[in-house]
Amino acid sequence: MLIIRPLLLAFVLIYLLPAALATGLWWMGQHPTSWSKADWSSASLLPLAGEDKDAAVYILAARTGGLKGALSEHSWIVTKAPGAQRYERYDKVGWGMPIRHNGYAADGRWYSNEPRVVAALHGRAAEAALPDIARAIQSYPFAARGGYRIFPGPNSNSFVAHVLREVPALGAVLPPAAVGRDYPTDGRLVRLDREARQFSVSLFGYAGLSIGMQSGFEVNLLGLVAGIDPFRWQIKIPAFGAFGFAPRIA
Template sequence: MPRLKYLFLILLLCFVAPALASLGVRAASSHPGSWRSADWSSAGLLPAATEQSEPAVYVMAARTGGLKGGLAVHSWIVTKPEGALRYTRYDKVGWGNPIRVNGYDADGRWYSNTPEILLALQGAEAARLIPKIEAAVKAYPHSGRGDYRIWPGPNSNSFVAHVLRAVPELGIVLPPEAVGRDYRPWGEFVTVTPDGRNVEFSLGGYAGLAAGTLYGVELRLGGLVFGLDVNRPGIKLPGFGRIGV
């Protein structure tokens, strides 16, 4: 019994309390009541494609709509080959054909929430990786109608996480509040990066562990993350994401 009490206390302090606090902050803030009243326009974070001749790759994320925005972000990928007159944005959504191409402005707000640029890559390296990104998008195994589950996945973050794993040269992972990034089909329990420096263990996205240079140390439960960032010292809390020390 004492061990069960300690386990319950750990779950309460590491997962339940931060998640409820983040939901409380979200509930107290103002946000659109529906997708119809939300602002989906460009946030003006990226230069106009016609003003940037060199190739570029961006990975972006913004808080989701409604109360669930207290726990999760929506992520997407943007590419622009050299000389292209417009960006190409890839999202996975929960309606219609789930993989959307240019369904929104490249740096568009998501449910009125301004996105964050997680990665900005230009020049020769972007040019080299764009074909790999496009191939990973086409190879995504959950791209048909009905291949979307908000929890534990495969959702929008599961899609972007798949591309990042398929193109490890991008060198990033989605933030801890990207619920669904750890989704794997049941049976794909262990994932190791090509350089062997990061390992993930996943029980279908319901629970898991991760450790390495990209993740630090993470304990995952129900898509939420509690952990420590090593390379950039900080703590990871459900809903709040990474908080630098």
């Protein structure tokens, strides 16, 4: 009993309180009430594909729609071959085609929410990674219709996280608010990635632990992620995401 009370208090303060605050702030904000009323246009975040002759790879994320946007983001993959005049975008969604290809602008807003770049490769590094990314997209085990579940996954973030794990050259993990990223799409509950120097444990996405050079230290409870990243001077707050506190250098 002496142990349970402090753990319960920690859970309320670290996880439930930020989630409740984020939900309240989101509810008071202005958001589209339906899919048809949302803005899906380009945010002009990426350079024009035709003006950039090199290969490029981007991982983007934006807050999702409805009240769940208070707690979670949607992520997607954008690629461009050398000399290509357009980007190729890949999303996993819960409606329509299982893997949506070019269903939206490469850097389009998601339910009116501005996207941001989570990871990027350019030039020769991107060109070398393109075949591996294509294979990872093709190998996604939940690509068929019906292979989508909002929580704990597999969902849109589970798909992108699968590609990131299969292509270490991307050198990134999805942000803490990308609910579903920790779902074990290959069924492995314990994972040690020596190349990425990452160790993770997942209870089918409902809870998990990650330690490594890419993520720092994270604890996932019911899709809410808290942690610290000493390598990037970040603190990770459930529902809100990661915040940097890099020291000033004279």
